Amino acid sequence: MRAVQKKRLEGEIQASIRVPWARLDKLVDLVGELVTVQARLSQTALNFKDPQLLAIAEEVERLTGDLRDNALNIRMLPIGTIFSKFQRLVRDLSAELGRDVDLIPEGAETELDKTVLERLNDPLVHLIRNSIDHGIEPPEVRREKGKPGKGKIGLTASHAGAEVVIRVKDDGGGLDPEAIRAKAVQMGLLAGEADISNKELFAFIMSPGFSTARKVTSVSGRGVGMDVVKKSIEALRGSIEIDSQRGVGTTITIKLPLTLAIIEGLLVTIEQEFFVVPLSVVTECVELTREDVARAHGHKIARVRDEIVPYVHLRERFEMAGAPPAIEQIVITELNGARVGLVVDQVIGEQQTVIKSLGRVYRSIEGISGATLLGDGTVALILDASQLIAGQAGELIN
Numbered sequence: 001m002r003a004v005q006k007k008r009l010e011g012e013i014q015a016s017i018r019v020p021w022a023r024l025d026k027l028v029d030l031v032g033e034l035v036t037v038q039a040r041l042s043q044t045a046l047n048f049k050d051p052q053l054l055a056i057a058e059e060v061e062r063l064t065g066d067l068r069d070n071a072l073n074i075r076m077l078p079i080g081t082i083f084s085k086f087q088r089l090v091r092d093l094s095a096e097l098g099r100d101v102d103l104i105p106e107g108a109e110t111e112l113d114k115t116v117l118e119r120l121n122d123p124l125v126h127l128i129r130n131s132i133d134h135g136i137e138p139p140e141v142r143r144e145k146g147k148p149g150k151g152k153i154g155l156t157a158s159h160a161g162a163e164v165v166i167r168v169k170d171d172g173g174g175l176d177p178e179a180i181r182a183k184a185v186q187m188g189l190l191a192g193e194a195d196i197s198n199k200e201l202f203a204f205i206m207s208p209g210f211s212t213a214r215k216v217t218s219v220s221g222r223g224v225g226m227d228v229v230k231k232s233i234e235a236l237r238g239s240i241e242i243d244s245q246r247g248v249g250t251t252i253t254i255k256l257p258l259t260l261a262i263i264e265g266l267l268v269t270i271e272q273e274f275f276v277v278p279l280s281v282v283t284e285c286v287e288l289t290r291e292d293v294a295r296a297h298g299h300k301i302a303r304v305r306d307e308i309v310p311y312v313h314l315r316e317r318f319e320m321a322g323a324p325p326a327i328e329q330i331v332i333t334e335l336n337g338a339r340v341g342l343v344v345d346q347v348i349g350e351q352q353t354v355i356k357s358l359g360r361v362y363r364s365i366e367g368i369s370g371a372t373l374l375g376d377g378t379v380a381l382i383l384d385a386s387q388l389i390a391g392q393a394g395e396l397i398n
Contacts, residue, residue: 021114024074024075025075027071027074028071028072028075028261029261031064031067031068031071031072032261032262032354032355033354034064034067034068035064035068035262035352035354036354036372036373038057038060038061038064039352039373039374039375040375040376040377041056041057041060042057042058042060042061042375043374043375043376044057044375045057068262072113072258072259072261072262073111075113075114075115075259076111076112076113076114076258077111077112077113077114077117078108078109078110078111079107079108079110079111079112079117079120079157079164079166080105080108080109080110081117082117082120082121082124083105083108083155083157084108085121086103086105086124086125086128086155087103089125089128089129090102090103090128090132090153093128093129093132093133094132097132097133098138099132099136099137099138099139099151100139100149100150100151101132101136101150101151101152101153102150102151102152102153103128103153103155104152104153104154104155105155105156106154106155106156106157107156107157107158108157110157110158110159110164111258112157112164112256112258113258113259113260113261115259115260116164116236116256116257116258116259116260119232119235119236120166120236120256122232123229123232123233123254124155124166124168126225126226126228126229127168127229127252128153128155128168130225130226131153131168131170131172131250132151132153134172135151135153135170135172135173135174135249135250136151136153136170136171136172137151137172137173145247147171151170151171151172152170152171153168153169153170154167154168154169154170155167155168156169159258160255162257162258162264162280163255163256163257163258163280164255164256164257164258165253165254165255166253166254166255166256167251167252167253167254168251168252168254169249169250169251169252170249170250171248171249172249172250173246173247173249174244174245174246174247174248174249174250175202175205175242175244175246175250176246177198177201177202177246180201180202180204180205181201183204183210183211184201184204184207184210187207187209187210189204189207189210190204198244199241199242199243200338202242202243202244203242203338205226205242206226206227206229206230206240206242207227208227209227210226210227233254233256234384234386234387236256236257236260237256237257237260237263237278237280237369238254238255238256238257239254239255239281239335239386240252240253240254240255241253241255255280257278257280260355261354261355262352262353262354262355263278263279263280263352263353263355263382264278264279264280264350264351264352264353265277265278265279265350265351265352265353265372265382266278266279266282266285266331266347266349266350266351267347267348267349267350267351267374267380268329268331268342268344268345268346268347268348269344269345269346269348270314270315270318270320270344270345271315271320271321271322271345273320273381274348274374274378274379274380274381275314275344275380275381275382275383276351276353276372276380276381276382276383277331277333277342277383277385278382278383278385279350281333281334281335281385281386282331282332282333283332283333283334283339284304284332285329285330285331285332285347286302286304286329286330286332286341287327287328287329287330288302288311288327288328288329288330288343289326289327290326300312300313302330302341304330304332307339309330309332309339309340309341310340310341311330311340311341311342311343312340312341312342312343312388312389313343314342314343314344314383314388315343315345317367317388318367324345325345325346328343328344328345329343329344329345329346329347330342330343331343331344331347333385333389335385335386335389338389340389342383342385342388342389351374351380353372353380353382354372354373355370355371355372355382356370356371356372356373357370358370358371366384366387366388367383367384367387367388368381368382368383368384369382369383369384369387370382
């Protein structure tokens with residue numbers, strides 16, 4: 001028996017190796033530098049139009065892509081490593097609040113970059129606490145409504161392209177749209193007569209200081225929490241969306257990039273300056289002509305297939321000199337259920353972006369989340385779409 005156990009242990013040692021995270025982080029940094037150099041090589045090959053050099057550049061691009069994917073995969077961890085912590089949280093909090101709740105995790109094998117995973121724990125803890133405190137009713141109330149006495153919270157994770165989608169779903173009482181509307185009007189976030197969808201209404205829950213709780217408890221009612229969750233998710237370049245049905249339950253959907261090191265972006269220009277919009281938030285690109293601007297009568301809105309879409313004019317936002325071209329481009333983004341456009345001079349195309357952090361002087365600039373180097377060595381700023389459109393949807397609603 002001991003011989004069998006020893007042989008199995010030796011097999012496990014040969015199949016895996018322990019490596020400090022710092023070494024993996026250094027490897028990913030070096031791969032990022034290699035991706036930048038490879039882009040310069042491809043650009044140089046195109047400029048010289050030498051068939052032999054182009055062939056070498058294509059081969060280097062293929063190998064660099066394989067190396068990048070493998071290096072990023074090494075840093076991936078199953079999301080189940082943090083899911084397992086929440087069972088005890090649900091058990092303890094249920095006992096404290098007099099609830100009977102089951103946590104049902106799914107997709108624990110879904111992998112995510114360990115850097116993203118580390119920063120995801122606190123937002124998920126808050127969402128689960130909210131589901132138990134605000135969502136799941138006491139057993140006797142549930143039975144009166146014809147529901148099982150034991151409530152359920154589903155915690156699921158799945159891959160969707162280059163993103164991970166995480167859902168926290170409860171079968172509780174759901175959100176009260178009228179109470180949220182009244183609070184939003186009271187706080188001056190919404191005009192009393194404004195006609196908006198429930199999804200847009202639920203987004204107000206993530207406003208700073210917003211709370212509809214009638215009493216303050218150890219868990220909720222202080223008006224803090226969901227705004228912090230939103231900021232945490234957006235800091236990971238993700239998005240959060242709330243959907244709820246009165247008496248049926250609430251679903252909170254989080255979408256996150258697989259990794260924070262390299263992203264797919266859309267390269268755009270404004271007055272010969274380059275910017276990158278994360279492709280994960282882009283839905284489409286349309287033209288903006290002078291006639292379109294004139295028809296809006298001074299409002300920053302465009303009609304896209306019979307839908308009114310507000311937009312942010314980035315040339316004005318960044319106070320860039322020069323006149324815009326006769327035909328501009330609107331990069332339409334979607335965050336928290338709201339579609340808002342970013343107006344740029346020209347859309348160049350998709351670009352694989354290695355993210356470089358900004359220095360201390362530039363970190364506080366609103367609307368910019370980082371920078372990257374293009375193939376010719378030019379610096380392009382990475383736009384933070386959520387910050388840029390933060391006030392725009394609200395202006396349209398009001």
